[in-house]
Amino acid sequence: xxxxxxxxxxxxIVATPVFISLVVQRLYWYALGVFTLAVFTDFYDGYLARKxxxxxxxxxxxxxxxxxxxxxxxxxxxxxxxxxxxxxxxxIVMRDSIVTLLRVYVSRLGGYLQTTWIAKVKxxxxxxxxxxxxxxxxxxxxxxxxLAPLAGVVTPEYRIWLMGAVAxxxxxxxxxxxxxxxxxxxxxxxxxxxxxxxxxx
Numbered sequence: 001x002x003x004x005x006x007x008x009x010x011x012x013i014v015a016t017p018v019f020i021s022l023v024v025q026r027l028y029w030y031a032l033g034v035f036t037l038a039v040f041t042d043f044y045d046g047y048l049a050r051k052x053x054x055x056x057x058x059x060x061x062x063x064x065x066x067x068x069x070x071x072x073x074x075x076x077x078x079x080x081x082x083x084x085x086x087x088x089x090x091x092i093v094m095r096d097s098i099v100t101l102l103r104v105y106v107s108r109l110g111g112y113l114q115t116t117w118i119a120k121v122k123x124x125x126x127x128x129x130x131x132x133x134x135x136x137x138x139x140x141x142x143x144x145x146x147l148a149p150l151a152g153v154v155t156p157e158y159r160i161w162l163m164g165a166v167a168x169x170x171x172x173x174x175x176x177x178x179x180x181x182x183x184x185x186x187x188x189x190x191x192x193x194x195x196x197x198x199x200x201x
Contacts, residue, residue: 007025009062012067033198035131071123088163095170095174122166125169
């Protein structure tokens with residue numbers, strides 16, 4: 001198979017600096033296209049892994065790393081452009097650091113953390129927020145843009161509420177993983193029947 005989940009994850013990592021470079025050069029439509037491609041690979045690699053049973057230990061680490069590179073890199077970029085508050089960026093960085101360390105620790109114990117529904121909502125909101133910022137930048141750069149009908153909706157006033165929702169779901173996602181991690185670690189720590197020596201003395 002030419003297209004594999006791991007290759008798509010690598011493509012997402014490579015696409016991130018390309019996206020950032022295009023934004024810096026004010027090539028917003030090209031940046032939007034590259035970002036959309038990166039988002040597509042995020043959803044499609046999971047689909048391929050499930051459909052063709054292509055899950056691997058490498059992919060289990062590579063996929064979330066690719067996600068973090070894209071999301072954190074994009075939010076930091078737009079923070080520099082004063083489009084994203086620092087507290088949103090900090091919530092994302094801290095959450096991703098905590099969850100990554102927890103995943104590694106649980107994995108070394110022989111356990112596994114399932115992706116939570118809160119994490120999926122968080123990811124969706126993050127992508128919506130990043131699209132929102134890009135649309136704002138296009139509207140500010142092009143007076144007669146085909147996106148002009150969105151000008152009354154995609155505004156800084158609404159953006160701050162969206163960013164608040166992103167930060168909230170990011171924090172809730174961290175708590176959901178901490179709770180799941182606690183249960184997994186507690187279950188692993190419980191003594192098993194074979195741990196007891198029942199042989200006669």
